[in-house]
Amino acid sequence: MGFSDFRKALKKIDSSLKEHKQQKQGQQLDNGGQQVQQLDNGGQQVQQADPQFSSNPTNPSKGDLFSRPIATSEPPAIFKRVKHNQLPKGCNYGENDAPIQTNNFSNNLALEDQTFPVWPLPYSLWLSKDPGQDVGLAVNHTEANQQVFGPEPDADPAQFYFNPPKIKSFVFSGENFQESNVNLNLENHQKLSIVAKLSVTGNQNVTFPIVHGMGFVTAVYKKIKPVIASQVGVQQFKKIGSVGKNVTKYRAVLFNQVPWSIYVSGDDVSLDLRDPNHIVGNSQPGGSVVIQLAREESKHYDNSAGIYPIAAHLQGSVNGKKGQYKFVYENKGESSNGTGLVWCLPHHQEVLTNEVKKQDTGLELDSTTKGVMKAYTTNQIVMEEPELPLDIGFEPWSSVSGFKGEATYSDGAKTVIRRAAEQEINQDVIGMANIDSMYTSGKILDKFAYIAYVTHFILNDDDLTGKILPKIKEAIEIFAQNKQKYPLVYDTAWKGLISSAEPAADFGNSNYNDHHFHYGYHIHAIALVAKIDQSFDKGEWLKENNNLVGDYVITLLRDIANPSTDDKYFPQSRAFDWFHGHSFAHGIFASGDGKDEESSSEDYHFAYGTKLLGQVIGDGDIEARANLMLAIMRRSMNMHMLFSDDNKIQPKRFIKNKVAGITFENKVDFATYFGRGTISDEWIHGIHMLPITPISSYIRKPSFVKEEWDQKLGRIVDQIPDGWKGILILNAALFDPKYSWKWFSRDDWDDRLIDNGMSRTWSLAYIAGIGGSD
The missing domain is CATH 2.70.98.30 (Golgi alpha-mannosidase II; domain 4)
Structure with missing residues (x-):
């Protein structure tokens, strides 16, 4: 369903929710506005997720998660059409x-x-x-x-x-x-x-x-x-x-x-x-x-x-906390055993179904950066992830011992959080956000969206929420109307949504660098604001006819995470590589070591924002794919990017770094593209932490975070003179929230010690919610 169609449907909610459900059950609006019946793979009618915003996790529709596109309509006209100045070679x-x-x-x-x-x-x-x-x-x-x-x-x-x-x-x-x-x-x-x-x-x-x-x-x-x-x-x-x-x-x-x-x-x-x-x-x-x-x-x-094999196709499904994904190989020719032979990486091997494991040949070959591959005689590889993060939503969550599964706050903690919020809501949200970078603007929007979330849902303060929420909405709408300093344009050659800035600007966005980082912040911010708007302003924000936020956020999502080859306007899954188990940030720049990714944390932040957006608009397929991505990321990243002492995948001489730095297809470099750090290597560690959200502790296990702190960060953190200090100390809450609370709640506060995408308000709320406050 195109989101413009989705908005039209939302207008009917005001008359009667019950009537609306009856009208929509088992039906879907196509791009022409006609009602069409949707069938699952077995020919049975599928009940569509109710488009009424829901605060509870939604169920994915039946069938393959990659068979139905988010939308198939042409990208909105506000995005000017251009043909990229760097055209693909050897391609139509x-x-x-x-x-x-x-x-x-x-x-x-x-x-x-x-x-x-x-x-x-x-x-x-x-x-x-x-x-x-x-x-x-x-x-x-x-x-x-x-x-x-x-x-x-x-x-x-x-x-x-x-x-x-x-x-x-x-x-x-x-x-x-x-x-x-x-x-x-x-x-x-x-x-x-x-x-x-x-x-x-x-x-x-x-x-x-x-x-x-x-x-x-x-x-x-x-x-x-x-x-x-x-x-x-x-x-x-x-x-x-x-x-x-x-x-x-x-x-x-x-x-x-x-x-x-x-x-x-x-x-x-x-x-x-x-x-x-x-x-x-x-x-x-x-x-x-x-x-x-x-x-x-x-x-x-x-x-x-x-x-x-002449091609391989993605298939996937979710059933409760269990998610399955497949690589189905389309073959030609004949062999004596009737099947092909396929190589799997270690994070595949751990979760292969028993049927595939029976086809293990015993053959092994080294991969370049991801350990030993094993070969299986099969025409499809089927993996089952057993622990999807269904229980992790908007509220603070942690896997740290002592957290009971639900965020709670003492009156004293709320007093400290409120003092921080009263100061931070006075900042110039629009001026800070409307800048020449989709990446930095996304971080700013996300920062203030989280402040509004805290004032509304944790402090229950309508006065504070009424001051910050309109400002963050107005800032988001500048981008939704594509009126920011460098508007986005639709590239008809590679087919994607890119910045109109020069290729060297904004971290290479116009050459497809880092889209999931950039757009992930915007998507997450919009999901937060839509969530607040449901109860504070009765959900009117995404219902108004003159509001383009819905079209905007869905187009961002199609650019980075289109699930289906039926969407002819964007490639399938531009960012996330379902074989490697993480995304690649590197766009259309030739590289002798292949594609790469630097920030594992901004990668799973994109998936987390996608999950929340799917939840808040009631699209179970979007939410289910994001949950599946997050489960795969947790497994892959803890083998290939985040190194516990017992890591058996990476070379022994590299594990002591604790994090990968930059992961290429042919190289791993304990570095960043912007430097190592003011004091030591804190930038390399920090880029794998930010931003800290409820999903962080799902990926970054307390035992790993403690190892990294004890071996690398604890001895340098007091010397760090800038915003990276706040990132590292908030990350420490993933194993020691009381330490982090003491630092963030102190009286001699200095804003220079937190990142421009962080707020003290959210940091305090998160730490207190998982048990850090007294």
């Missing part, structure tokens, strides 16, 4: 073409000269056009023992580690391939997959389906004589023979002593070693021939060869 990007992923593993192939690597895992691939060398798609896999640590090679902990890039174990090339006559085109842009095609002429090409977790690297040669080059060099090459229906196996051992299995199926083409650097086909296929590579040897490779 007309207005009627499918959206192109910008923050995805495949994006490097659409940027600059298209030669930057991609990491579908466990392999890396890139277009090789080096002068004097074979032209084609190069393949490599690195082991953990090849990782390079620095800048001090023997330091413990090391500041960074990376995997050697662009070692050409193999290059899928072809007869007469030259830099001048080979073009790389990209097709079938999906969240988990893409199809790359090297073309010489229209009917002569090599097609590479590139899919997350693919068991083999697959090349489909059409009317081109195969040439497989190796810069490492082939020491041994042997034809093994038939291993399946029309599948022939070869064994190649490179000069680095790594064995590879090579499989050929399709047309009658055989391979021979021409010289140590070239394996060649004996003829040009009349139709097509499929060549597949896999590192090492195994009967499981033999039994799965011949099948290859």
Whole structure:
């Protein structure tokens, strides 16, 4: 349902809620305003979530969480249409073409000269056009023992580690391939997959389906004589023979002593070693021939060869606290066992269903930054997260011992909180928020929305709420009307909502950097204000005909978290990578180490804001997807970004850093893009903390927070002279709320010691609510 349609429906609430429910039950308004019946996957009528705002968690509708879009209507006209000045390479990007992923593993192939690597895992691939060398798609896999640590090679902990890039174990090339006559085109842009095609002429090409977790690297040669080059060099090459229906196996051992299995199926083409650097086909296929590579040897490779995935599709569902998500592989070809082979990361392995676990091959290969992958013979990977955060809503919540599950406040605590609120509501909300940065403005809006939330729901003070709420509404409406200093525009090339500022401004928003950070703050702020408005102003804010807030927030959400390929205006799940288990913040800038993310906390803040928005507008699917994301994030981030002492995934020499810093696809760097800290490394730790909300303690376990404090932060916090001090001390409430309360409630308060996106009001309310006050 488009949100403009949703607003029209809300107008009917005033006459009779009961009548409204009867009119809406089992129906949905399409973009033309016609009533259409919606069916679940089993053909049964689905009861839609009542659009009346609800303070209770809603239930997702039946069926696949990724099958129904948030909306399919054209983005609102207030967003001017532009064509990005950096166009995707090798892609069709007309207005009627499918959206192109910008923050995805495949994006490097659409940027600059298209030669930057991609990491579908466990392999890396890139277009090789080096002068004097074979032209084609190069393949490599690195082991953990090849990782390079620095800048001090023997330091413990090391500041960074990376995997050697662009070692050409193999290059899928072809007869007469030259830099001048080979073009790389990209097709079938999906969240988990893409199809790359090297073309010489229209009917002569090599097609590479590139899919997350693919068991083999697959090349489909059409009317081109195969040439497989190796810069490492082939020491041994042997034809093994038939291993399946029309599948022939070869064994190649490179000069680095790594064995590879090579499989050929399709047309009658055989391979021979021409010289140590070239394996060649004996003829040009009349139709097509499929060549597949896999590192090492195994009967499981033999039994799965011949099948290859051309795409992978997301599916998901939620049932109570349990959430399930699937990668369903769309395959071509035949194998002797009837299935393909898929590689899984450690956070997948922990929650695979028993049916998938039975297909464990025992094969293992190192990933680049996320531990040891395992292979399963299956056509779909199914994971079940058992503990979705259904019980975490707007109110302060913590997993710290002593918290009873419900925020409570003494009169003394309320007195301290009220004094802080009386001072902070007098600030210039509109002036502070209406600036030239979607990111910073979002933080400011969120800050004051939380103050209004505290005055209304915790202090129950109508006078204070009446002073702050209109100001925060007016500030939000500037953005909802797209009248901020740099209005957002809709990019018809990549298809997304971007800033009209220069690419170097606002952390690269116009080049798709950090959208989930930026828009996540706005979404969370609007959810808070809508929640307050329900009871303080009878919910009129989102019902008014002249109010565009609903259209605005839904368009932001579609940009960063569109669930469905049926929405042709935005890519599916721009931010969150369902395979990696966290988002990537890096937009359309080519990178030799792939996509990256710095702030794990602003990542889950985006998911938390999405959850609250879904709850407050009564959209169970939005809320359910966000809950599922948060459960996946908790597992993945505590393996790959937040390091408890018992972490078994990251290199031992890196765990002592306690946090990742910046997580790339091929590197992890204990750093930030803006520096390390005034005193020590506090900025690196703090960027994984802010903002502290009820969801923080769900992700950041008390035991981890205490370890980080004892080993890294406790000894430096008193010396920090700026707003990062407040961030660190509020984070300390996740294991010791009484310590944090003592600092935030003291009389000699100094506003310079908290971040511009923090309020003392919310900090005190959160700490007191989880048991920190006396």
